[in-house]
Amino acid sequence: MVYKDLRQFMQALETTGDILKVGQEVDWDLEAGAINRWFYEQAGPAVHFEKLKDYESGYSIFAGSLGTYRRVAIAMGLPPETSIRDLYHEYERRLHNPIDPIIVSTGPCKENILLGDDIDVFRFPAPMIHDGDGGRYIGTWDLVVCRDPDSDWMNWGMYRFMVHDRDVLAGFPLPTSHMGALLLNKYVPRNQPMPMALVIGADPLCHMAALSTYKMGLSEASLAGGLRRKPVELVKCETNDLLVPANAEIVIEGQILPNVTIPEGPFGEYSGYRTGKVTGGEYCKITAITYRTNPILTMISLGMPPDDNAVTVSMTAAITIKERLQRHNIPVTDVYVPAEGAVFTVVVGVEKGGKDMVRRILEVLTERRVFASKIIVVDKDVDPFDMKQVIHAFSVKCHPGRGIFVTEYPGRGNPITPCFSEEEREKLEGATAIFDCTWPLEWEPGEIPIKSSFLDIYPKSIQEKVLRDWGAVSK
Ligand SMILES: Cc1cc2nc3c(=O)[nH]c(=O)nc-3n(C[C@H](O)[C@H](O)[C@H](O)COP(=O)(O)O)c2cc1C
Ligand SMILES: [Mn+2]
Known part of the structure; x- marks a missing residue:
C-alpha cells in the first residue's frame, strides 16, 4: 500500500x-x-x-x-x-x-x-x-x-x-x-x-x-x-x-x-x-x-529518544554505516543503531572480530563527519538487534584494559554531543570509543569459555526432547 x-x-x-x-x-x-x-x-x-x-x-x-x-x-x-x-x-x-x-x-x-x-x-x-x-x-x-x-x-x-x-x-x-x-x-x-x-x-x-x-x-x-x-x-x-x-x-x-x-x-x-x-x-x-x-x-517535539527522528535515523544511519564498512572489506553481518541511543551508539556485528578488526572499524567510522561516540562490536554468536544479548556481550566479553580503544578527531565531531564540553562542541572536537566485545583471535578454541545457554551447553538430543515436551511453555 x-x-x-x-x-x-x-x-x-x-x-x-x-x-x-x-x-x-x-x-x-x-x-x-x-x-x-x-x-x-x-x-x-x-x-x-x-x-x-x-x-x-x-x-x-x-x-x-x-x-x-x-x-x-x-x-x-x-x-x-x-x-x-x-x-x-x-x-x-x-x-x-x-x-x-x-x-x-x-x-x-x-x-x-x-x-x-x-x-x-x-x-x-x-x-x-x-x-x-x-x-x-x-x-x-x-x-x-x-x-x-x-x-x-x-x-x-x-x-x-x-x-x-x-x-x-x-x-x-x-x-x-x-x-x-x-x-x-x-x-x-x-x-x-x-x-x-x-x-x-x-x-x-x-x-x-x-x-x-x-x-x-x-x-x-x-x-x-x-x-x-x-x-x-x-x-x-x-x-x-x-x-x-x-x-x-x-x-x-x-x-x-x-x-x-x-x-x-x-x-x-x-x-x-x-x-x-x-x-x-x-x-x-x-x-x-x-x-x-x-x-x-x-x-516533532524533538528530544529524549525514541521519537520520529531517533526511529527513522536509526534505520537510515545503520544502513549507511553498514555499507561504508562493507566498502572497506569489513566482514559485517549487520549494524543496529538502537533508537534509545539517539544515534550516538552503534552496534556492529562481524563475521570475525579480534582487536585489529575492531581498530579498523573505528578508523573507518571516524575518518569523515562523525556522529556516533560509542561503537560496540559483537561476534556472530550475538544478535546485534537484541540489546539484551548486546549488553551481556559488552559486560562479559569486553576487556576493560585491552578491549576499549579511543580516537579523537578535531574538526569532524558532532557539536550536539551532550558529554562534549562547550569548547569541544564549538571547535567540532570530539572522541569516539569502540568496545571490542569479540573473543581475541589469538585464543585457541579450547581457551574460549563455553557459553552456558540452552542452545550451547546441552546435547542436541536433550534440547530436542525439552523443546518437544516444553517448547510451548513461554513467559
Ligand atoms: C526535527 C529535525 C530538525 C533538524 N534540523 C536541522 C537543522 O536545522 N540543520 C541541520 O543541518 N540539520 C538538521 N537536522 C538533521 C538533518 O535533517 C539531517 O542531517 C539530513 O541528513 C540533512 O539532509 P542533507 O544530508 O541533504 O543535508 C534536523 C533533523 C531533525 C529530525
Ligand atoms: Mn542531501
Whole structure:
C-alpha cells in the first residue's frame, strides 16, 4: 500500500489504532509539544490536534508520524508488527531501487496561494514546542528543497525553521549539511539569494528520505520514490524554479539572503538535551505560501529518544554505516543503531572480530563527519538487534584494559554531543570509543569459555526432547 498523501496515511493509522485525534482545544504554546513529547515517552500514538487555541478549526497540527517502528512499517506498507531487522533490510532493498519523481502541472498544495501582502505565516498555528526554544517553529518535521545553481541537482533535507515575522523565518542548516554547503560554497560567494521551499506535510516517506543521510549530489526525491515504490509527484513553485511534492499540506517558498543573519534557536535537540544557544541563523524572506484547504501542520517535539527522528535515523544511519564498512572489506553481518541511543551508539556485528578488526572499524567510522561516540562490536554468536544479548556481550566479553580503544578527531565531531564540553562542541572536537566485545583471535578454541545457554551447553538430543515436551511453555 502506498499512501497518496499524509491524509491517507493518517487514515491508515486510524485503522490500526496508532493515532489519537484530539478534538478539544489545545494551546500551540507548549501544550501541543508537551502532549506529543509525553506520548513519545510512553510509546503512545501519533496525535492529531484538531483545534488549536487562537485558530479556527481546520488549521490543525499532526505529530509523531514515524515515532515508532510500527508506524514506520505502516508507512512502508508492511504489517505493523514487522521486526526491526526486517524493517532495516526492507529499507536497504528500497534504498537500492530509487525511482525518479515525475512532474505534474498542479496538485492539492496549490489549493490556496498567498502572495505579496497576503503572505502571513501566522495564519498557521506554528507551535512553541519546548519551554526555552528561541521562538515558534513552523519547520520541524519538514523537508526543505534547494538547488545546486550549477547543475540539475535538487536537495531535500529536514532543517528546522523558526518564525520571526509574518514573512521572515530563521534557519540553521549546518555547514556540514547539503543545504548549508550549497549556501556557503555557491550562493554566498556569488552574493546570490538562495531559493528554497519549506515543505510541510508530504507523505511520510518523503520526510524520511529528507532526514536520511544520502550522498551529496543524489536526489532524496528519487530515494522517496524508491521507499514508496512509486514516483513522487512534483509541482513547480510559484516564485522560483524549485519542485515540491504536489500532495504537500503547506509549502513556504522563500529566499535565503546571503550574508544576512538573524537570531535562531535554541531548540531541544535530538540528543535529548538542549546544547545549543541563540546563534546567527540564516535569514529567509518568504516569497509565497501555498497550502491545501484545512492544512495540517506536521511537528516533532524533538528530544529524549525514541521519537520520529531517533526511529527513522536509526534505520537510515545503520544502513549507511553498514555499507561504508562493507566498502572497506569489513566482514559485517549487520549494524543496529538502537533508537534509545539517539544515534550516538552503534552496534556492529562481524563475521570475525579480534582487536585489529575492531581498530579498523573505528578508523573507518571516524575518518569523515562523525556522529556516533560509542561503537560496540559483537561476534556472530550475538544478535546485534537484541540489546539484551548486546549488553551481556559488552559486560562479559569486553576487556576493560585491552578491549576499549579511543580516537579523537578535531574538526569532524558532532557539536550536539551532550558529554562534549562547550569548547569541544564549538571547535567540532570530539572522541569516539569502540568496545571490542569479540573473543581475541589469538585464543585457541579450547581457551574460549563455553557459553552456558540452552542452545550451547546441552546435547542436541536433550534440547530436542525439552523443546518437544516444553517448547510451548513461554513467559
Ligand atoms: C526535527 C529535525 C530538525 C533538524 N534540523 C536541522 C537543522 O536545522 N540543520 C541541520 O543541518 N540539520 C538538521 N537536522 C538533521 C538533518 O535533517 C539531517 O542531517 C539530513 O541528513 C540533512 O539532509 P542533507 O544530508 O541533504 O543535508 C534536523 C533533523 C531533525 C529530525
Ligand atoms: Mn542531501
